[in-house]
Amino acid sequence: MSNRLPTLAIVGATGAVGSVMLDILSTRENVWGEIRLVASPRSAGKRLTVRGTEVEVQALAPEVFDGVDVAMFDVPDSVSAEWAPVAVERGAVAVDNSGAFRMEPDVPLVVPEVNRAQVRNRPRGIISNPNCTTLSMIVAMGALHARFGLEQLVVSSYQAASGSGQEGIDTLRDQTEKVAADRTLGERAGDVRAAAGDLGPFPAPLALNVVPWAGSLKDDGWSSEELKVRNESRKILGLPGLSVSATCVRVPVVTTHALAVHATFSQEVTADAARQLLGAAPGVTVQDDPAAGEFPTPADVVGTDPTWVGRIRQALDDPRSLDLFLCGDNLRKGAALNTAQIAEVVAEEHTTG
Amino acid sequence: MSNRLPTLAIVGATGAVGSVMLDILSTRENVWGEIRLVASPRSAGKRLTVRGTEVEVQALAPEVFDGVDVAMFDVPDSVSAEWAPVAVERGAVAVDNSGAFRMEPDVPLVVPEVNRAQVRNRPRGIISNPNCTTLSMIVAMGALHARFGLEQLVVSSYQAASGSGQEGIDTLRDQTEKVAADRTLGERAGDVRAAAGDLGPFPAPLALNVVPWAGSLKDDGWSSEELKVRNESRKILGLPGLSVSATCVRVPVVTTHALAVHATFSQEVTADAARQLLGAAPGVTVQDDPAAGEFPTPADVVGTDPTWVGRIRQALDDPRSLDLFLCGDNLRKGAALNTAQIAEVVAEEHTTG
Ligand SMILES: NC(=O)c1ccc[n+]([C@@H]2O[C@H](COP(=O)([O-])OP(=O)(O)OC[C@H]3O[C@@H](n4cnc5c(N)ncnc54)[C@H](OP(=O)(O)O)[C@@H]3O)[C@@H](O)[C@H]2O)c1
Ligand SMILES: NC(=O)c1ccc[n+]([C@@H]2O[C@H](COP(=O)([O-])OP(=O)(O)OC[C@H]3O[C@@H](n4cnc5c(N)ncnc54)[C@H](OP(=O)(O)O)[C@@H]3O)[C@@H](O)[C@H]2O)c1
Secondary structure, eight states, X not given: OOSSOOOEEEETTTXXXXXXXXXXXXXXXXXXXXXXXXXXXXXXTOEEEETTEEEEEEEOOGGGGTTOSEEEEOSOHHHHHHXXXXXXXXXXXXXXXXXXXXXXXXXXXXXXXXXXXXXXXXXXXXXXOOOHHHHHHHHHHHHHHHHHOEEEEEEEEEBOXXXXXXXXXXXXXXXXXXXXXXXXXTSSXXXXXXXXXXXXXXXXXXXXXXXXXXXOBOGGGOBHHHHHHHHHHHHHXXXXXOEEEEEOOXXXXXXXXXXXXXXXXXXXXXXXXXXXXXXXXXXXXXXXXXXXXXXXXXXXXXXXXXXXXXXXXXXXXXXXXXXXXXXXXXXXXXXXXXXXXXXXXXXXXXXXX | OOSSOOOEEEETTTSHHHHXXXXXXXXXXXXXXXXXXXXXXXXXXXXXXXXXXXXXXXXXXXXXXXXXXXXXXXXXXXXXXXHHHHHHHTTOEEEEOXXXXXXXXXXXXXXXXXXXXXXXXXXXXXXXXXXXXXXXXXXXXXHHHHHHOEEEEEEEEEBOGGGGXXXXXXXXXXXXXXXXXOTTTTSSTTHHHHHHOOOTTSXXXXXXOOBOOOSOBOXXXXXXXXXXXXXXXXXXXXXXXXXXXXEOOBOSXXXXXXXXXXXXXXXXXXXXXXXXXXXXXTTEEEOOBGGGTBOOOHHHHTTOOSEEEEEEEEOTTOTTEEEEEEEEOTTIIIIIHHHHHHHHHHHXXXXXX
């Protein structure tokens, strides 16, 4: 047990996830002592505000981790792969938001509402944060699983541009400006493509379109994003045999992922029972009254912490299945917030001994 | 058998579907003799071009059907319900694009590629055209069913604004202009809603958003659109016990519905077998090479006739299930084209006896 508040380093403080992390930390009091901001040498010397104070960004180097208790990594996979072990060597616990370690058997993949105890099970000193698409449903699915026993998930995503970082946001904004200028677009094949200009990180225009692709190509036609939903859901829920089919689709939304989920359980589950259980689950907000026009949409959910759940229906042909529609801010619970929550569990160990 | 080419009436010629119908008919030669254009009294006297000739729009009245062989209805449900029987009384076969008659047991619901023979089974003289969401997948699903035996469908839709008619298109365009003007939108809850202005036919803003609602509220939280996908798929495929769960979601696309489908069959089906079968199926185009960035998107499919299928994957946890992504122009195959195809089957009877 220590009287000193723990020291935190945020690697990737200048990125899309990093910026939201600074906002979130500014709302947390008495958790962290010093907070160090780290990014690439390109950003060294930049000044960012956290908890109302300007802090200078440092270039990533081994020394930035000296004296650090917890190091968060909000950087590309390759940077985490190289630098999280360096942070651990220098004495920090690494909480990594990238895909570098998520499926390693000796690295826990943690969602505090679902498997908080796994935080202590970190032989390598590294804890992974799930992918944003998985995170947009897993808190609600974990609560349902605990009561009804999950057997199968069929997931279709409606993923926001910011899942591809700041470049994704900028691309969607540029394309939206361009296609808004011509009220005839979207009625002939290719006209939106011609008008939208630069595709940025997406393989097809995103404005006035949807793109059934996220991530890289894996075996048998699956995208890396779709396999993450399957593999990470299985690991977080502790269900290595869970049946999961996901189709990941990018939509012209700035931030907040949405998911349509068909979930099958080992026992009957009514919509009312699901609504009641989810209504009481930490980290979940139920918004489900279509008669009053009440269901979650990304534009209304963005910037909030919970996983929002609506359109809860018992499948008409199988009383053990539910159909639901979920929304979660991919930069908050989908990334920065969950990382902050994990880091806070570690910080508690530090201050309580 | 008659030497005269049959006379066609298009009721609703001025609408979103009607306009596309005029385009489609202009590409068909030697099918129709006279073509009469009909709409509400508001449009009477308007002149529209079909097959290169200007034709004056007539106000809907019993006399417009005198001498008509086939009457297409591209109008709201209530107008079809009242006027299709009037057209039949005056001697026409009615081909109805509305929801008024689709589930009537004595009205066939026809997709020529799937159940063409049903056209002759019309005791009331009325033939129904399916809903555009069902039509965006049913040609491909029908081909797969014929070979592998369909047992279950889980469907998530990405539906275009024009599914709500011209008002839907105009609303999306107005909102897109408004949200394009401010590059900070979409990062705080409600800012898109405040900027988007008039919601038009949608229950939430559609620009920079997705809206998990289409149609009206039915029992147990289901939307009418979701039940149409279930009921119409069952009727067209002749599978009254087919298990179907659909979640219908509107996306900011002008025209062309997309669907993510998880389909389970009575026997094993590989992605290659499905690709081969669909590649040879009439009315279907396979575009499935993600390594080359090849998959269908609405912006590239709009204005074309086929159902486009890509992202064909065998489910990793069930060799009898496929995951696919489909796109179809909701105003063409989803409405006008399928109606034109049905009408042409009737016209063939007329000219061949
Ligand atoms: N966006 C999401 O929804 C989301 C959700 C969950 C997880 N993630 C994961 O979180 C990570 C960050 O994503 P993001 O969307 O925030 O990306 P981003 O906006 O592109 O930001 C990347 C950050 O990494 C830093 N960086 C890049 N290369 C570096 C290097 N060689 N050394 C040190 N810092 C470097 C950048 O610093 P400079 O500004 O100096 O270049 C920037 O701070 C990724 O692994 C991503 O997969 C993202
Ligand atoms: N949009 C789609 O993707 C789609 C797909 C499949 C099926 N459908 C169905 O097709 C039908 C037409 O849809 P839409 O999208 O084309 O709608 P729309 O753009 O609103 O057009 C409606 C048409 O109906 C006419 N009309 C309305 N009230 C009338 C009345 N009392 N008497 C005579 N004509 C009247 C209108 O004439 P005025 O111009 O004179 O008002 C106009 O031609 C609907 O039943 C719809 O559900 C639509």
